[in-house]
Amino acid sequence: MNGLPRWAVLPAALGALLVVLPVASLLTRVDVGSLWPLLTSPGARDALWLSLRTAVVATILCVVLGVPLALVLARASFPGRRVVRALLLLPLVLPPVVGGLALLTLLGRSGLLGGVLEVIGVRVPFTTAAVVLAQAFVALPFLVLTLDGALRSHDTAYEDVAATLGARPTRVLLRVTLPALAPALVSGTVLAFARALGEFGATITFAGALQGVTQTLPLEIYLQRSSDPDAAVALSLVLVVVALAIIVAAYGPWFPQVPELPGAQRPDGPPSGPVPGGTGTDATVPGVTASGTTASGAGGRPPVPLVVRVRVPGRGVDISLDVPAGEVVAVLGPNGAGKSTLLQAVAGLGDRSGDVAVTIGDRVLAGPRVSTTPPRDRRVGWLGQRALLLRHLSVTDNVAFGPVSRGTPRAAARPFARALLSDVGAAHLAGRRPHELSGGQAQRVAIARALATDPDVLLIDEPFSALDVGAAQHARLLLQAAQRAAPRTTLLVTHDLLDVAQLADRVVVLEDGRVVEDGPTAEVLARPRSAFGGRFAGVNLLVGRVVAVRDTTASRAAVGDAAAGVESGPEGGAAEVWAAVLTTAFGDVHGTTEDTLEADAEAVALFEPRSVSVYRDPPGGSPRNAFAVVLTGIEPHGPLLRVWAVADLPGAGPEQIAADLTPAAVAELGAVPAERLWFVVKAAEVTVLHR
Numbered sequence: 001m002n003g004l005p006r007w008a009v010l011p012a013a014l015g016a017l018l019v020v021l022p023v024a025s026l027l028t029r030v031d032v033g034s035l036w037p038l039l040t041s042p043g044a045r046d047a048l049w050l051s052l053r054t055a056v057v058a059t060i061l062c063v064v065l066g067v068p069l070a071l072v073l074a075r076a077s078f079p080g081r082r083v084v085r086a087l088l089l090l091p092l093v094l095p096p097v098v099g100g101l102a103l104l105t106l107l108g109r110s111g112l113l114g115g116v117l118e119v120i121g122v123r124v125p126f127t128t129a130a131v132v133l134a135q136a137f138v139a140l141p142f143l144v145l146t147l148d149g150a151l152r153s154h155d156t157a158y159e160d161v162a163a164t165l166g167a168r169p170t171r172v173l174l175r176v177t178l179p180a181l182a183p184a185l186v187s188g189t190v191l192a193f194a195r196a197l198g199e200f201g202a203t204i205t206f207a208g209a210l211q212g213v214t215q216t217l218p219l220e221i222y223l224q225r226s227s228d229p230d231a232a233v234a235l236s237l238v239l240v241v242v243a244l245a246i247i248v249a250a251y252g253p254w255f256p257q258v259p260e261l262p263g264a265q266r267p268d269g270p271p272s273g274p275v276p277g278g279t280g281t282d283a284t285v286p287g288v289t290a291s292g293t294t295a296s297g298a299g300g301r302p303p304v305p306l307v308v309r310v311r312v313p314g315r316g317v318d319i320s321l322d323v324p325a326g327e328v329v330a331v332l333g334p335n336g337a338g339k340s341t342l343l344q345a346v347a348g349l350g351d352r353s354g355d356v357a358v359t360i361g362d363r364v365l366a367g368p369r370v371s372t373t374p375p376r377d378r379r380v381g382w383l384g385q386r387a388l389l390l391r392h393l394s395v396t397d398n399v400a401f402g403p404v405s406r407g408t409p410r411a412a413a414r415p416f417a418r419a420l421l422s423d424v425g426a427a428h429l430a431g432r433r434p435h436e437l438s439g440g441q442a443q444r445v446a447i448a449r450a451l452a453t454d455p456d457v458l459l460i461d462e463p464f465s466a467l468d469v470g471a472a473q474h475a476r477l478l479l480q481a482a483q484r485a486a487p488r489t490t491l492l493v494t495h496d497l498l499d500v501a502q503l504a505d506r507v508v509v510l511e512d513g514r515v516v517e518d519g520p521t522a523e524v525l526a527r528p529r530s531a532f533g534g535r536f537a538g539v540n541l542l543v544g545r546v547v548a549v550r551d552t553t554a555s556r557a558a559v560g561d562a563a564a565g566v567e568s569g570p571e572g573g574a575a576e577v578w579a580a581v582l583t584t585a586f587g588d589v590h591g592t593t594e595d596t597l598e599a600d601a602e603a604v605a606l607f608e609p610r611s612v613s614v615y616r617d618p619p620g621g622s623p624r625n626a627f628a629v630v631l632t633g634i635e636p637h638g639p640l641l642r643v644w645a646v647a648d649l650p651g652a653g654p655e656q657i658a659a660d661l662t663p664a665a666v667a668e669l670g671a672v673p674a675e676r677l678w679f680v681v682k683a684a685e686v687t688v689l690h691r
């Protein structure tokens with residue numbers, strides 16, 4: 001009994017006995033000898049048959065009305081939603097007889113609606129229809145509340161992906177939402193049926209007790225109780241048996257299990273499919289056919305440009321981005337920088353607040369004076385960190401889901417899906433269910449699914465971060481091969497240097513909801529100009545202002561001279577290296593520059609952590625940068641240790657710089673966090689760039 005307090009056992013046992021003992025004692029009272037004649041009496045047969053019929057019809061009514069009601073309550077936002085939800089609880093807490101009276105006041109002869117119905121010759125009270133209505137009245141909340149709770153805790157990411165694959169809302173409901181909520185739907189339906197079957201108070205008040213018409217089994221038991229108690233007990237036994245049969249039927253081993261999260265499939269082993277070899281050529285990478293095109297058919301349509309502008313003042317986001325046709329743009333940035341907001345704006349998902357303008361090719365999907373195109377019609381593919389495969393569909397059907405949603409007949413979509421699976425090295429997984437896949441396999445299937453609709457723009461959000469190194473590299477090479485075979489305009493959000501190096505043509509860095517850096521991948525990785533870009537590329541980057549620039553071939557040191565020198569430029573092509581001084585959060589930084597720098601302009605100083613030496617005392621001598629710092633932490637970095645520190649200056653911010661030292665050097669230094677140290681780097685090791 002792991003973690004269970006002992007005291008809980010006694011009340012738990014008493015609770016169970018409270019339910020089981022009365023039923024057991026009822027069984028002991030049954031006279032087995034007279035059971036059969038009693039049960040086959042016309043009254044009992046009629047009552048049982050009527051109960052089953054009305055309860056089934058009432059349950060169908062509950063499902064037909066209750067599922068949409070739960071959906072509206074859980075997903076729509078309208079004023080008074082909480083009040084409606086609370087009102088729906090009423091039948092659960094009201095005595096059923098009050099429910100019966102309420103129905104009478106509505107549908108009785110002099111009731112609000114009953115009078116009108118009477119005029120057209122429809123009479124509801126004291127009919128079999130009244131039994132059904134009374135049962136549905138008390139049973140509906142069981143289904144609605146069960147489903148509403150499940151819907152509210154359900155992850156809508158599956159619906160979002162289905163929408164980007166082209167599924168219309170009804171298809172999303174029937175093929176994604178309801179299958180995922182099958183356990184809740186079954187529980188709610190069973191509860192509603194059981195409640196309808198046992199309904200008594202509302203029925204007798206609203207429908208009366210006419211044998212064969214409104215006298216259901218609970219009523220029959222109640223009426224027999226005074227005249228023939230043995231018959232009442234025998235009939236009660238029937239009700240118990242029927243109720244037990246329903247519960248067993250609904251909650252037996254075949255009861256749908258709580259949905260596993262597809263995409264959080266089994267932890268990764270190495271991918272079982274062929275892993276591309278080290279040559280990195282297309283020939284070794286599944287994903288490209290011999291003809292050099294993917295089965296996605298993307299080769300047939302030329303890539304198109306993407307233009308997006310997102311302004312959400314409430315989130316502090318204001319981003320504009322132009323992506324030429326076929327370009328892969330890596331979107332980097334710290335948490336909360338606006339990466340997801342940007343991707344959601346392109347896909348048409350999530351919060352719709354703010355000004356969003358999106359144009360893909362010549363299609364304006366969102367913008368001022370344009371009605372916003374829903375995600376299903378955007379021709380945008382989504383590939384996220386979780387594979388989000390639909391657990392009730394086979395791998396093939398998951399890949400075929402998009403084409404079928406867009407109107408391809410299933411018979412054609414399935415072979416196409418199998419061809420795509422083969423392209424991504426997952427042909428052998430075609431018949432499996434998502435829960436039978438490893439994370440890496442699931443992600444390969446997700447890639448095939450995303451490409452299956454041949455989207456104009458691919459949105460990729462940290463696609464490999466949940467995979468182990470081998471599986472991530474495999475999936476990365478698949479995307480790279482698909483991109484080479486048929487270039488597709490792509491936004492790739494990632495925190496992984498390998499994703500950027502292998503997939504991206506261009507890097508955009510976001511900070512605080514703004515683009516702070518934008519350039520070709522090689523340029524940003526080699527010479528970042530934003531704080532995040534610097535951290536990402538693994539170099540120290542200090543932002544500052546130019547206080548002096550000096551032509552290393554001349555001897556102009558003053559700011560005024562520097563500005564003049566910059567404007568005219570150094571004479572002679574070979575001598576274009578200038579000494580520059582920046583004022584930064586760590587004090588003045590001396591470096592060299594090949595850029596044209598104006599005095600007082602913003603600039604960055606870059607230097608590698610391995611160029612930094614660490615001392616306990618201020619160094620003297622040669623022209624070096626010496627920063628007074630406070631040690632914040634030490635972490636492993638390959639065979640070295642990376643030592644982090646903040647500036648030891650009044651009013652210094654949280655900005656950190658790093659030094660890479662050997663473990664022996666760190667041991668010799670013997671420094672611990674919060675200690676004051678000196679970070680020293682030669683001016684020749686510091687590159688200054690304009691921002």
Ligand SMILES: Nc1ncnc2c1ncn2[C@@H]1O[C@H](COP(=O)(O)OP(=O)(O)OP(=O)(O)O)[C@@H](O)[C@H]1O
Nearest residue numbers: 315316317333334335336337338339340341342351
């Ligand atoms: N549903 C929301 N309602 C209000 N503000 C939000 C919501 N989602 C995000 N934000 C805010 O919008 C800004 C941008 O968030 P966004 O999720 O786009 O950042 P991100 O770069 O994707 O971050 P992460 O790397 O953590 O996913 C943040 O300031 C965040 O707090």
